[in-house]
Amino acid sequence: QQQVKQSPQSLIVQKGGISIINCAYENTAFDYFPWYQQFPGKGPALLIAIRPDVSEKKEGRFTISFNKSAKQFSLHIMDSQPGDSATYFCAASIISWGKLQFGAGTQVVVTP
Amino acid sequence: GAVVSQHPSRVICKSGTSVKIECRSLDFQATTMFWYRQFPKQSLMLMATSNEGSKATYEQGVEKDKFLINHASLTLSTLTVTSAHPEDSSFYICSAWGTSGITDTQYFGPGTRLTVL
Numbered sequence: 001q002q003q004v005k006q007s008p009q010s011l012i013v014q015k016g017g018i019s020i021i022n023c024a025y026e027n028t029a030f031d032y033f034p035w036y037q038q039f040p041g042k043g044p045a046l047l048i049a050i051r052p053d054v055s056e057k058k059e060g061r062f063t064i065s066f067n068k069s070a071k072q073f074s075l076h077i078m079d080s081q082p083g084d085s086a087t088y089f090c091a092a093s094i095i096s097w098g099k100l101q102f103g104a105g106t107q108v109v110v111t112p
Numbered sequence: 113g114a115v116v117s118q119h120p121s122r123v124i125c126k127s128g129t130s131v132k133i134e135c136r137s138l139d140f141q142a143t144t145m146f147w148y149r150q151f152p153k154q155s156l157m158l159m160a161t162s163n164e165g166s167k168a169t170y171e172q173g174v175e176k177d178k179f180l181i182n183h184a185s186l187t188l189s190t191l192t193v194t195s196a197h198p199e200d201s202s203f204y205i206c207s208a209w210g211t212s213g214i215t216d217t218q219y220f221g222p223g224t225r226l227t228v229l
Contacts (some may be wrong), residue, residue, distance in 0.1 A: 014164070020178055043118075043205045043220040089155060098144055098209050100218060102155045 003027055004092050006103025014111050021079035021106045025092035027070065029076065030092040034100070035075050038087045047088070048075070080110045114140050116127035116208045125196055126229055133191045133207030133224045141186035141210035147179070150203045159222045160177060176189045 006023045013019045023033075041071035050057045050064045050073065053055055057064045063076040071082040077084055115134040115138040125131050128172035135145055144163050148156040161166045161183050178200075189208075194198055203225055207218035 032217070041203075041223070041225070043116075043207075043223045046217055046219065066182075073140070099146070099158060099161065104144060105153075105155050107153075 002099075002104070003101040004090060005105045006090050006106060008106060009104065010107040010109070012111060013080050015080060015082060017080050017110075018111070019075075019080050019084070021075045021088055021090065022072065023072075023074065023091045023092075023103050023106075024072045025101075027092070027094075028071070029094050031042075031074050032093045032095045033064070033066065034093075035062075035093050036078045036089045036091065038105075043058065044089060051069050077108070080108075082110045082112055084108060085110050114138075114219040115220040116206065116219050116226050118206055120224060121128075121222060122200070122225040122227070124227045127194055128196050131193045131196055131226060133193075133206075133226075135189045135191070135208070135221050137187045137208040137219070140208070142189075143186065144209040145183055145189040146207045146209070147181060147189075147191050148207070149200065150205060150223075156205060159191075185221055193226065196226070198228045199228055201228045226227045 004025050034049035035047045037047045039046040048059045048062045050066050052068050061078045066073045087105045088108050089105045091100040092101045118134045119134045147159045150156050159174045160168045160170045162181045162183040164183045169174045183189040203223050205223040207220045209218050
């Protein structure tokens with residue numbers, strides 16, 4: 001049973017456009033929601049993370065929007081660049097528990 | 113961010129041999145380390161949770177006698193794939209969950225590509 005559902009599976013966006021990836025979760029005990037970026041042949045790298053007491057968090061061109069009542073959160077990549085082409089994973093965890101539940105991943109391709 | 117290293121980055125071995133993969137947290141102490149495997153174009157699958165000084169906790173369906181995990185110190189965990197077979201070929205990734213100042217998230221290593229011939 002997948003506890004975190006991620007969509008879309010893949011995404012093509014033009015340079016300068018906005019990439020939007022959505023995730024939904026079931027377990028209301030989750031209290032930590034990170035996003036990871038992974039390039040081929042590399043390990044995932046933490047991109048940005050949010051706690052449920054905040055509805056939005058922005059770091060540079062990356063923004064997380066969080067909707068606690070809907071149990072959904074999303075990643076927005078503004079002014080997408082070719083270097084952003086990667087696979088993005090959302091995740092959720094209970095901080096004290098430590099284990100991350102990952103979404104299935106979204107492959108983002110930014111065309112020049 | 114915190115740095116986690118893995119060694120080797122890639123290994124090719126013959127069927128039936130054992131392979132050891134090391135995971136080190138370089139600039140923080142990790143009370144907990146996690147081991148994942150990832151198949152092409154798939155998400156990360158948690159194999160086991162490793163706490164320093166205690167036995168690892170394996171996820172359902174993961175053979176603990178095949179995937180031996182040792183977490184001997186706060187900066188080092190090892191995964192040994194025993195009697196490896198071609199179906200064990202995968203990308204193995206560790207992550208470390210820190211103690212002081214880095215308690216909220218896992219930092220991932222660069223991964224180890226295992227190919228079993």
